[in-house]
Amino acid sequence: MSDTVVEIDHLVKRYKELIALDNFSLRIEKGEAFGLLGPNGSGKTTTINCLLSLLAYDNGEIKIFGERMTPNRLDIKKRIGVVSQNVAVFNELNVYENTDYFCGLYIKEKEKRKQYVEEALEFVGLLEFKKFYPKKLSGGLLRRLNIACGIAHKPELIIFDEPTVAVDPQSRNNILEGIAKLNENGATIIYTSHYMEEVERLCSKILIMDRGKRVAEGTSDELKSLLKNTENVIVTIRKLSEQSMEEIRALPHVYDVKYMNETLTIKCSGGKHNITHVAGYFSEHQMDYERIYSELPTLNDVFLEITGKELRDKE
Amino acid sequence: MQVFKTFFKIAWSYKPGLFLYLGICAFMTFMVAAQFGNSEGEVKYGNESYHIAVVDKDHSTLSNAFVKYLKKQHTVEEKAYDKDLVKDLIYYTEISAYITIPDGFEKNHLEKNPLKVESLSDSGQAAGVFINIQLSSYLESVARFERAGFSLEDAVANTEKSVDFEEFVEIPGLEKENSHPNNSISISANGSKLYSLFLFLPYPVMTILLSCVLPVILVFREKEIRNRTSISAVSETACNIALAAGGAVVSLLVFLGLTIFTSCFLGEDVFHGKWAYAVLNLFLFTVVTAMLLILMDSFSFLGIRKAMDVLTNIIALGFSFLGGIFVPLSVLGNGVKTVGKFLPTYWYAVSLERIDAGKGFSELAGCFSMELLFGVVCLALGLAVVNLRKS
Numbered sequence: 001m002s003d004t005v006v007e008i009d010h011l012v013k014r015y016k017e018l019i020a021l022d023n024f025s026l027r028i029e030k031g032e033a034f035g036l037l038g039p040n041g042s043g044k045t046t047t048i049n050c051l052l053s054l055l056a057y058d059n060g061e062i063k064i065f066g067e068r069m070t071p072n073r074l075d076i077k078k079r080i081g082v083v084s085q086n087v088a089v090f091n092e093l094n095v096y097e098n099t100d101y102f103c104g105l106y107i108k109e110k111e112k113r114k115q116y117v118e119e120a121l122e123f124v125g126l127l128e129f130k131k132f133y134p135k136k137l138s139g140g141l142l143r144r145l146n147i148a149c150g151i152a153h154k155p156e157l158i159i160f161d162e163p164t165v166a167v168d169p170q171s172r173n174n175i176l177e178g179i180a181k182l183n184e185n186g187a188t189i190i191y192t193s194h195y196m197e198e199v200e201r202l203c204s205k206i207l208i209m210d211r212g213k214r215v216a217e218g219t220s221d222e223l224k225s226l227l228k229n230t231e232n233v234i235v236t237i238r239k240l241s242e243q244s245m246e247e248i249r250a251l252p253h254v255y256d257v258k259y260m261n262e263t264l265t266i267k268c269s270g271g272k273h274n275i276t277h278v279a280g281y282f283s284e285h286q287m288d289y290e291r292i293y294s295e296l297p298t299l300n301d302v303f304l305e306i307t308g309k310e311l312r313d314k315e
Numbered sequence: 316m317q318v319f320k321t322f323f324k325i326a327w328s329y330k331p332g333l334f335l336y337l338g339i340c341a342f343m344t345f346m347v348a349a350q351f352g353n354s355e356g357e358v359k360y361g362n363e364s365y366h367i368a369v370v371d372k373d374h375s376t377l378s379n380a381f382v383k384y385l386k387k388q389h390t391v392e393e394k395a396y397d398k399d400l401v402k403d404l405i406y407y408t409e410i411s412a413y414i415t416i417p418d419g420f421e422k423n424h425l426e427k428n429p430l431k432v433e434s435l436s437d438s439g440q441a442a443g444v445f446i447n448i449q450l451s452s453y454l455e456s457v458a459r460f461e462r463a464g465f466s467l468e469d470a471v472a473n474t475e476k477s478v479d480f481e482e483f484v485e486i487p488g489l490e491k492e493n494s495h496p497n498n499s500i501s502i503s504a505n506g507s508k509l510y511s512l513f514l515f516l517p518y519p520v521m522t523i524l525l526s527c528v529l530p531v532i533l534v535f536r537e538k539e540i541r542n543r544t545s546i547s548a549v550s551e552t553a554c555n556i557a558l559a560a561g562g563a564v565v566s567l568l569v570f571l572g573l574t575i576f577t578s579c580f581l582g583e584d585v586f587h588g589k590w591a592y593a594v595l596n597l598f599l600f601t602v603v604t605a606m607l608l609i610l611m612d613s614f615s616f617l618g619i620r621k622a623m624d625v626l627t628n629i630i631a632l633g634f635s636f637l638g639g640i641f642v643p644l645s646v647l648g649n650g651v652k653t654v655g656k657f658l659p660t661y662w663y664a665v666s667l668e669r670i671d672a673g674k675g676f677s678e679l680a681g682c683f684s685m686e687l688l689f690g691v692v693c694l695a696l697g698l699a700v701v702n703l704r705k706s
Contacts, residue, residue, distance in 0.1 A: 052546045071545075078548040088539030092328040093321070104317035105547035149543070 003030040004066065005157055005188045006051065011060035013046055013212070020046045021057070021212040028190065028205075033183045035203030036192040037299065043212035044192040045085065048161050051190075052082065064157065078106055081155030081187075085162040087146045089134050095121065096130040099148045106153035120152035124178060140171025147175065151182065158182060159190045164198060176202060196299035206299070210307050223302045228255070231296060233266040233278045237289040240264060244285070251277050318535070318544070318554050322561030325531045332526040340519035340573065344512060348580040351508040364388055365411035365446060368404075370395045375421035377457065380471040381432075384453055385414075389446075399648070401435055406646045412446040421467070424458065509584060510671040512577050513593045517600050517660050518635045519573060524601075525627040528565050529608050532558050533623070536615035562605060570601040592670040592679060596663060599686050603659045606690035606697075613700035639664035659689040 006028040013021040021043050028034045036044050049055040051062055053071040062069045064076050089098045099117045107113040121127045124144040134142060143163060151158055160179060164172045179202060183189045193199050199206055200220050208215040208223070216223055224230075240259050248264075249257045253271030257264065268274040275294045282289055367389045371378045385391050396404065401413045415433040432450060453474060460470035535541065535558055545551050574594050578585045611619065611626075619626060635641045637651060638660020647655065655661035666682035 054542055054546060072550065074548045074550060077546055080546065082543065082546055084539060084543065086539050088537075088543040090321075090325060090534060090540065092325045092534065097321075097324065101317060101321050102543065102547070105544065105549045108316075 004028070005030050005032075005064065006034075006190070007061075007063040007066075008047070008051065009061045009063075011047070011050060011057055011062065013043075013050055013055065013057045019212055021050065021060075024060075024209070024212060024214055026207055026214065026217075028188060030188055031183070031186060032205055033180075033189040033191060033203045035199035035206040036190060036209065037194070037196060037199050037206055037303070038192075038209040038215075039194055039303075042210045044194075044209065045161060046212070047209075048159055048190070048192060052077075052080070052159070078153075079156045081150045081153065081158040083147050083150035083158065083160045083163045085165060087134075087142050089142070089145055089149060091134050094131050094133050095126055095137070095145055095148075098134070098145060099152050102149040103152035106155075116152050116154060120148040123151070123181075124148045125174070138171075140167055140174070143167050143171060143175060144178075147178065151187075155187065157188045157190070159192075161192050162194070164193070164195065172198075196303070200299055208299075208303055208306065210303075215306050216302065220299065223299060224297055227297050227302055227305055228269050229267050229297055229301060229305070230270055231268045231274050231294055233268060233275050233292065233294050235264040235266070235278065235282070235289050236262060236291040237264055237282075237287070238262055244287070248278065248281060251281060253277075316557070318549065318557035319561055322531055322535075322558060323565075325534055326527060326561070326565060329527040329530060333523060336519050336522040336526065337572075339522075340516075341576070343515055344577060344580060347508070347511045347515075351511070364390060366390045366392065366409065367446065368392045368394055368396060368401070368410050368413045370413075370415045372418040373416050373420040376467055377421040377424060377471060378416045380457075380475070381416065381453060384475065385449075398435075402646055402648065405435065406642075414450065424454065509581060509589055509593055510667055512580060513597060513667055514664065515635075515640055516573055516577065516597055517604075517638070517640050517663050518631055520569060520597070520601050520604055521631040521634060522627055523569050524562075524566060524604050524608060525611075525630060526623065528562050528605075529611055530620060530623050532562060532608070532612050533615050533620040536612065537620070562608060566601050566605045570598055573597070589670050589673070592676070593667060596666045596670065596679075596683070596686075599683055600659060600663045603686050603690035603693075606693045610693040610697040610700075613697040613704075616704065634658050634660045637661070644668070656685075657689070659686045662686040662689075 004027055006026070008024060008026045011021045011024045012019070024043065024047065026034075026036075026047075036047065038044050046055065050057045051064070051069065053069055053073075064073075065079060067073065067076055069076055090101065093101060096117065099120055100113065103113050103117050103120070107116060118127070121130055124147050126141065126144055126148060129137065129141060134145065137145060147160075147163065150160075158179075163179075164175055167175065176198060179189060179191065183202075189202070191199060191202055203220075205217070205219060206223060207217045216226060218226075245257055245259060248254060248266060251266075251274075253268045253274055254266055255269050256267040259265075266274075266278055271277075275292065279292055282292075367385060369382055369385065369391050371382055371393065382391060382393070392410070396413065401410075404410045405413065413435040415435075417433065420432065432454065456474040457467075457470045460473045461467060465473060535544065535554070544554055574597060578590070578594075581590065584590055607630075637647075637655045638658045639647060639655060640660050640663070644652065644655075644661070644664055652661075662682045662685040666679055666686070669679055669682065
């Protein structure tokens with residue numbers, strides 16, 4: 001039996017003139033935490049909606065658990081859990097009733113459902129809030145309720161569509177820990193986000209997409225290895241002559257130097273002791289600097305280098 | 316089953332609106348019942364003097380005699396008014412009837428298609444019915460004498476003797492009471508009580524269904540909830556069936572509740588023919604309102620959920636006023652009536668008038684059909700909008 005959980009082949013989705021998904025393909029194996037990374041409007045949510053048969057597509061094929069996915073495949077849907085970007089709960093029902101409702105769409109047996117609901121609420125830490133109505137919950141707790149509703153029926157494949165949008169850092173951390181735990185327990189995870197730190201932390205495999213196309217795919221390290229830039233050395237220094245700039249540019253592994261607002265950014269490709277070389281240059285020339293530190297590239301740098309734009313919209 | 320059960324849980328959260336409208340309904344029922352509670356359930360007419368405005372354009376022997384006849388009992392004002400003003404005067408009971416005797420009336424009154432005396436009165440009120448019957452019985456009497464060979468003058472003189480206010484007048488559709496000491500017309504309040512109690516019921520039906528059932532359906536239509544439900548192991552069709560079943564059960568409960576509550580005030584008239592027709596009429600109206608909900612549900616994508624309070628008032632009050640639920644049909648202007656004919660409330664009110672007048676099913680079927688037609692049109696439009704959106 002194949003271990004492939006999701007298989008998307010040459011998916012095409014058009015909105016009139018706009019091509020939202022352009023021959024898009026991906027493959028997700030059982031037990032993977034798969035990150036779908038891309039800027040706003042890159043086609044992440046469209047991919048998820050097509051995957052779940054919420055949207056009809058123009059061309060291509062989608063298989064889940066080895067079976068062709070169509071709107072009527074309730075047997076497949078039964079094995080999927082979804083945590084949507086926007087909180088989808090009833091304001092008229094309390095925490096327990098909401099979780100019970102969504103769990104009840106999959107689990108008919110009352111006793112089993114009761115047990116699952118209790119477990120889900122305990123998992124997201126909402127057991128003590130089970131009589132609360134959504135309006136009384138904070139943004140973070142509401143997100144947790146959204147997750148409880150999506151996972152209560154113990155699905156094999158869980159899709160998280162930007163679940164941490166507008167969530168405070170502490171709640172975000174709790175949510176990410178919970179998702180990691182679900183993955184550890186055997187669930188296959190699809191995680192879409194434009195927060196590269198989250199994807200980097202959670203996902204064993206990452207696919208970067210832009211304008212409905214697959215741009216790159218691999219583990220976080222594999223993607224970073226695609227970069228020419230392997231390290232940035234940043235120096236805060238008040239004054240720097242053109243001659244010094246030329247001399248720094250000539251240091252080993254340095255391929256680009258920029259000086260702006262008293263900050264010198266030195267881009268290095270390869271090499272292990274780049275910061276030592278730079279610091280050595282300044283002490284050799286008796287030049288005073290305020291601060292020096294090194295930064296390793298992020299997925300944002302990968303995205304920036306591949307597509308020429310930032311992952312997250314500049315705020 | 317999960318959707319069906321949750322429907323009621325959410326519906327229960329709208330209980331303040333439900334109790335508010337039930338309270339209004341109960342209050343109105345008590346008021347109407349109290350109005351009919353006097354004189355052992357009867358409202359008596361006859362030997363009553365009403366204020367009538369008469370315009371005599373004929374100035375003939377017959378018309379003069381007729382005006383004289385009216386003056387015997389009523390306060391007659393010979394003055395012409397604007398038609399709209401007349402309606403206001405009748406509505407505010409400043410006059411009970413406005414009678415116009417057309418030019419050439421005497422000349423044509425014996426012909427096959429005589430010029431008719433135009434009478435404008437609140438025919439929904441017994442006073443209006445009484446005056447109209449006096450009017451027609453007087454003219455019929457004159458005609459009868461003339462056909463028997465009397466001259467017009469003699470026919471008028473004989474009529475004056477024979478048609479007397481002290482004489483018994485039979486009013487079709489109203490019960491007579493020969494034993495009344497003054498031989499006045501006694502209108503049994505039983506039929507009218509049924510009419511009055513059932514007349515305003517479309518308002519609570521509409522308000523309760525619009526404010527307590529439709530919002531529940533619209534909650535399930537919210538984009539996020541709908542998406543989450545449609546990616547679950549429950550099909551969209553099963554979900555829609557569960558919602559429809561939930562709506563149907565609540566509608567049925569509302570219908571039964573209102574029927575039972577109202578019937579408690581009718582005493583022994585319950586389970587009689589008129590009552591059964593009135594209940595059928597209310598049931599049809601409830602079905603039609605449920606169909607209206609389907610049409611409104613199809614426009615859920617416009618975000619009407621947020622405007623439900625306003626929409627409920629506009630629709631319920633608008634339909635009630637235009638359809639003759641709050642204002643008697645006889646008082647409504649022709650333009651309003653024309654609009655009203657497109658509304659189920661109008662046909663509900665007309666049906667109820669006919670039921671009250673003792674008409675049979677054959678004469679009610681047309682009105683019932685018109686009521687249902689509105690529902691069928693709503694249903695068809697609703698389904699068309701849904702299909703259009705899907706495609």
